[in-house]
Amino acid sequence: MSDKRxxxxxxxxRLSGFKVIVDSKTGVNYLFTWDGYAGGMxxxxxxxxxxxxxxxxxx
Numbered sequence: 001m002s003d004k005r006x007x008x009x010x011x012x013x014r015l016s017g018f019k020v021i022v023d024s025k026t027g028v029n030y031l032f033t034w035d036g037y038a039g040g041m042x043x044x045x046x047x048x049x050x051x052x053x054x055x056x057x058x059x
Contacts, residue, residue, distance in 0.1 A: 007022050
């Protein structure tokens with residue numbers, strides 16, 4: 001398991017874009033998006049509205 005709590009698993013963009021971040025303690029996936037100096041983050045949900053959780057043994 002990684003020593004880092006939050007791990008970026010995917011990133012697109014530079015001045016604007018998004019990245020998917022996984023909490024290595026809980027497996028919960030988050031989407032962080034930005035445009036210039038503005039940004040926001042939310043939990044990624046599946047089709048049933050449940051949080052997407054990555055198995056912890058991956059990290």
